[in-house]
Amino acid sequence: MSLNYDEIVRTGLARQVAETIRSAILEGRLKVDQRLPNEEELARRFGVSRPTVREALKRLAAQNLIRSRRGPAGGNFVTRPDPEGVGQAIAGAATLLVGLGAFEVDEIIAARMETEAACCRMAAVNRAEKDLEAMAAEIALQRREDLSDEDFCASDVRFHRALVDATANGPLRLMMYTVIESFIPVTNMLIYRHRVRRSAVDAHERIMRAIEARDGEGAAVLMREHLEGMRGVLAEALERRGGGTGTQA
Structure with missing residues (x-):
């Protein structure tokens, strides 16, 4: 087994053990479906206690890097990282950063304009x-008059998720997970309180029709116009909320 059991500093031991095993998995030194040594053996090799090893394994399981199996042939096995699980972890961290005001609205809009325009071009092809x-x-659904603001925002997320899915590109879908799951809901909850649904839905339909016609450049231009319009509404919404340029509530 290709692991370096040395250089474990006596602080944050569980984290260090988990990082050592994680690096071996990501670098391919530990293979998918390979069984790890048992807790006792790992504790001996790393020179730590079994509770420390147990905590390290919990960390790895939370990252979807290992799975447990019970029984005589059981143990802890390396698992193939699930793209959606990885995306959720990244989006969760990004959502926290957005909520803490780490990004300016202009930054978020610019990121969406560039990435979603690229998605439009690829979606038109695939x-x-x-x-x-x-x-x-x-x-x-978005055209329903009785739809609540919260449900409208959720539908907006699903629309953009469907657009990204249409690219049929796994790495791009993973990268866009952060944009869709963390950036869109925050900006939406500011915007749709000010009732700009109709223009948003009309923009969505024009973008979809361009993708349907396989007009990638046209869809990208429409997406940029849609998001540029959102910038102005966001600025107005923030001003009404008392000023400021960040996304904090």
Whole structure:
């Protein structure tokens, strides 16, 4: 087994053990489905207690890097990281940063403009009928007059998620998870309190129609215009809330 059991400093031991095993997994020195030594053996090799090893293994399991199996042939096994699980972890950290005001609204809008324009171009090439159907379903929902602001925001997230799915590009979908799951809800809850639904839905429909026609550049231009319009509404919403340029409530 290719692990370096040396150089474990006597502070934050569980974290260090977890990081050592994590590095071995990510660097390919530990293979998918390979069984780790048992807790007693890991404790002996690392020179730490079994509770420390147990805590380290919990950390790795929370990161979806190992899984446990019971029984005579059981133990802790290296697992293939799940892209959605990784995306959720990244988005969770990003959501916390957004909530703490770590990013300015202009930064968020600029990031969305660049990344979602790229998604529009790729979606126009790779989209399938199911992707168009998913976007159309959210647009129909968004046009309902009785839809609450919170449900409208949730539908908006699903619309953009469907657009990203239409790219059929795994790495891009993973990267966009942060943008969709953490940036969009924060800006939406500022915007849709000020009732700009109709223009947002119309923009969504124009973007979808361009993707349906496989007009990637046209869809990208429409996305940029949609988000640029959002910048102005955000500025107005923030001013009404008492000024400031950050996203903190």
